[in-house]
Amino acid sequence: MALLEVEDLQTHFRTPDGINRSVDGVTFSIESGQTLALVGESGCGKSVTAMSILRLIPEPPGKMAGKIRFMGRNLLDLSDKEMRGIRGNDISMIFQEPMNSLNPVLTIGRQIGETLRLHQGLSQKEAEQRAVDMLSRVGIPEPTRRVGEYPHQLSGGMRQRVMIAIALACNPKLLIADEPTTALDVTIQAQILDLVRDLKTDIGAAILLITHDLGVVAEVADRVIVMYAGRKMEEASVPELFANPKHPYTEGLLGAIPRLGSSLRGATARLSEIPGMVPNLKKQIDGCLFSERCYKATDICRKIAPGLEEKAPGHVAACHYASKEMVPA
Amino acid sequence: MSPLLEVNGLKKHYSLGRPLFGHSREYVHAVDGVSFHIDKAETLSLVGESGCGKSTVGRAVLRLFPITAGEVRLGGERIDNLSAGRLRNMRRKVQVVFQDPVSSLNPRMRVRNILAEPIKNFGLVRSRAGLNARLDDLMKKVGLPADALNRWPHEFSGGQRQRIGIARALAADPELIVCDEAVSALDVSVKAQIVNLLQDLQRELGLALLFISHDLAVVEHMTHRVAVMYLGKIVELAPRHELFARPRHPYTVALLSAVPIPDPKAKRSRIILKGDVPSPINPPKGCRFNTRCPFVFDRCRSEEPELRPVEEGHLAACHLNDQPVSESQLRGVEAMARRIW
Ligand SMILES: Nc1ncnc2c1ncn2[C@@H]1O[C@H](COP(=O)(O)OP(=O)(O)OP(=O)(O)O)[C@@H](O)[C@H]1O
Ligand SMILES: Nc1ncnc2c1ncn2[C@@H]1O[C@H](COP(=O)(O)OP(=O)(O)OP(=O)(O)O)[C@@H](O)[C@H]1O
Ligand SMILES: [Mg+2]
Numbered sequence: 001m002a003l004l005e006v007e008d009l010q011t012h013f014r015t016p017d018g019i020n021r022s023v024d025g026v027t028f029s030i031e032s033g034q035t036l037a038l039v040g041e042s043g044c045g046k047s048v049t050a051m052s053i054l055r056l057i058p059e060p061p062g063k064m065a066g067k068i069r070f071m072g073r074n075l076l077d078l079s080d081k082e083m084r085g086i087r088g089n090d091i092s093m094i095f096q097e098p099m100n101s102l103n104p105v106l107t108i109g110r111q112i113g114e115t116l117r118l119h120q121g122l123s124q125k126e127a128e129q130r131a132v133d134m135l136s137r138v139g140i141p142e143p144t145r146r147v148g149e150y151p152h153q154l155s156g157g158m159r160q161r162v163m164i165a166i167a168l169a170c171n172p173k174l175l176i177a178d179e180p181t182t183a184l185d186v187t188i189q190a191q192i193l194d195l196v197r198d199l200k201t202d203i204g205a206a207i208l209l210i211t212h213d214l215g216v217v218a219e220v221a222d223r224v225i226v227m228y229a230g231r232k233m234e235e236a237s238v239p240e241l242f243a244n245p246k247h248p249y250t251e252g253l254l255g256a257i258p259r260l261g262s263s264l265r266g267a268t269a270r271l272s273e274i275p276g277m278v279p280n281l282k283k284q285i286d287g288c289l290f291s292e293r294c295y296k297a298t299d300i301c302r303k304i305a306p307g308l309e310e311k312a313p314g315h316v317a318a319c320h321y322a323s324k325e326m327v328p329a
Numbered sequence: 330m331s332p333l334l335e336v337n338g339l340k341k342h343y344s345l346g347r348p349l350f351g352h353s354r355e356y357v358h359a360v361d362g363v364s365f366h367i368d369k370a371e372t373l374s375l376v377g378e379s380g381c382g383k384s385t386v387g388r389a390v391l392r393l394f395p396i397t398a399g400e401v402r403l404g405g406e407r408i409d410n411l412s413a414g415r416l417r418n419m420r421r422k423v424q425v426v427f428q429d430p431v432s433s434l435n436p437r438m439r440v441r442n443i444l445a446e447p448i449k450n451f452g453l454v455r456s457r458a459g460l461n462a463r464l465d466d467l468m469k470k471v472g473l474p475a476d477a478l479n480r481w482p483h484e485f486s487g488g489q490r491q492r493i494g495i496a497r498a499l500a501a502d503p504e505l506i507v508c509d510e511a512v513s514a515l516d517v518s519v520k521a522q523i524v525n526l527l528q529d530l531q532r533e534l535g536l537a538l539l540f541i542s543h544d545l546a547v548v549e550h551m552t553h554r555v556a557v558m559y560l561g562k563i564v565e566l567a568p569r570h571e572l573f574a575r576p577r578h579p580y581t582v583a584l585l586s587a588v589p590i591p592d593p594k595a596k597r598s599r600i601i602l603k604g605d606v607p608s609p610i611n612p613p614k615g616c617r618f619n620t621r622c623p624f625v626f627d628r629c630r631s632e633e634p635e636l637r638p639v640e641e642g643h644l645a646a647c648h649l650n651d652q653p654v655s656e657s658q659l660r661g662v663e664a665m666a667r668r669i670w
């Protein structure tokens with residue numbers, strides 16, 4: 001049994017002009033000690049997937065269906081009280097917008113310490129000491145001084161690191177990291193990614209990593225899911241996906257990234273773009289959601305949505321034209 | 330001819346209120362003596378870690394606050410001490426595009442009014458027809474449909490909002506645009522579109538860009554020259570190819586080596602910086618990088634290295650580039666630089 005099993009998750013929002021199918025039938029699982037990356041264009045439902053796992057979707061306007069099994073229990077069946085015991089303890093999350101998730105009137109030290117006292121029963125003093133440790137582990141200079149400061153006194157990158165410190169403080173079994181390093185520079189990013197890797201190897205935590213940065217995916221993830229417009233388009237191991245993308249959308253994403261060292265190879269042509277825009281999630285679309293933008297699309301793509309199919313061992317994609325290798329039965 | 334923008338010995342120190350009892354007032358040395366120039370139609374990128382002072386340099390160029398020391402010149406004229414009246418014209422010439430397209434657009438204004446504001450403020454058109462023609466032209470330039478003018482900011486995606494942000498900057502007919510992490514929040518495919526757009530606009534309009542970013546791959550893709558900052562100072566400044574091929578400061582090498590490469594098979598050797606991250610409140614004596622530098626030696630702890638030419642147009646501030654340094658140390662930086670590729 002995997003640590004987390006998400007089965008046919010649907011998270012929809014009621015809006016004045018229709019239902020927004022933000023997450024529309026997504027299935028995946030994560031084992032302990034494994035890092036699964038979730039990538040895809042802005043608005044494709046990555047954060048909503050993460051918030052659904054933590055049951056942080058406001059209902060209404062949101063509505064969730066499907067199953068989210070964590071250590072065998074379906075989280076969608078738990079009471080709010082049971083859920084609070086899991087959040088910040090067994091499952092912790094680094095949110096995409098650090099400024100909104102820190103309390104502006106509490107010092108940094110209090111905020112880290114609070115989590116520890118609540119979930120691990122540490123004394124005030126122990127919690128404070130641990131907070132200083134955590135701050136220095138995430139690379140904040142002068143941690144003893146910074147514990148006494150308020151969020152507005154820190155730079156954006158520092159606030160992000162404080163969030164990371166809070167998330168790691170309780171040694172969670174599952175860490176959900178939503179764009180954890182976007183606001184950080186690369187040297188600190190390397191340090192944080194190391195920390196996240198440690199968490200995985202030292203205590204066997206599972207990590208759900210949400211990011212736009214395919215470099216980060218290549219570096220720390222084991223498997224990767226490519227999402228598009230609320231659906232899973234492709235899933236494979238990281239080496240397989242980068243070497244052998246099956247979905248034209250994945251191909252497009254990989255083609256659009258600028259590569260370090262490009263000027264040394266004399267190759268600084270225009271970046272390739274994926275033409276067009278993400279479809280409106282409120283409209284019913286019968287065919288493939290990507291067909292409007294796809295260079296391979298034909299009539300069948302516009303009429304019939306392709307199902308997810310195993311195209312190579314451990315490699316699934318939803319595309320009528322993805323090449324299929326021999327998959328042992 | 331003087332360059333479009335010149336920054337000489339720029340300093341910006343922020344005072345930290347409430348001095349502790351028995352202590353003197355403390356300052357954040359956010360920018361501590363920075364000099365560079367940008368030519369017309371040129372892109373200079375500012376890179377370096379969080380808090381090293383990149384945005385502060387950008388804001389000084391935009392004249393958003395009084396600077397502590399130094400001077401900023403635009404087209405040869407000092408702008409850091411202009412009177413309010415003269416400031417207006419300068420404000421038109423230097424525009425900005427921020428990271429967050431969502432919070433930088435007024436949600437209660439239609440796109441038409443967002444863009445018309447600078448055009449009217451700076452008196453760039455005489456008639457209603459002139460204004461409309463200009464607005465249509467702006468939409469074309471940034472690749473948005475003309476009917477977008479009548480919509481509200483929240484009706485657009487992040488990438489489209491960033492296009493509106495760029496259109497607003499262009500509306501003032503600027504000579505220089507400060508792009509402060511302008512593409513950092515965008516996802517891969519939209520980022521590619523915006524990067525291409527900025528390059529097209531530069532070619533078409535002869536715009537100069539001060540491109541602040543922590544994404545070194547994007548910087549390498551679109552810049553002419555790069556300035557690497559560390560703790561309020563420029564430690565290396567070089568043309569693109571020079572900087573990426575032959576970095577001459579250990580911090581630059583560490584920075585390049587830390588960039589995650591979108592290729593799981595890539596085997597690069599990474600330099601993880603150890604040692605204390607210093608604070609801009611009490612910058613270390615000597616070289617500011619000495620607490621984390623893998624090549625530190627005695628002189629680095631006592632004497633601050635100057636930013637000096639090491640090649641034509643290539644400046645670096647590191648004692649290792651001096652003659653008396655031992656062969657083996659110099660080989661160290663070079664070898665380290667070679668290993669990361
Ligand atoms: N509370 C809500 N009410 C209505 N719609 C919502 C709500 N939260 C999210 N959505 C919609 O769900 C969709 C998916 O959003 P989500 O935040 O998951 O995107 P994302 O993949 O995380 O994007 P990004 O990369 O920009 O963070 C979007 O269309 C968004 O507008
Ligand atoms: N208004 C202010 N008051 C006090 N200190 C400030 C203020 N604004 C910035 N600082 C400090 O000045 C230093 C430089 O900040 P700046 O925003 O220029 O950094 P940056 O290089 O743009 O960083 P990032 O990559 O995180 O955006 C930081 O130490 C920051 O904490
Ligand atoms: Mg998100």
Ligand SMILES: [Mg+2]
Nearest residue numbers: 383384385509
């Ligand atoms: Mg900044």
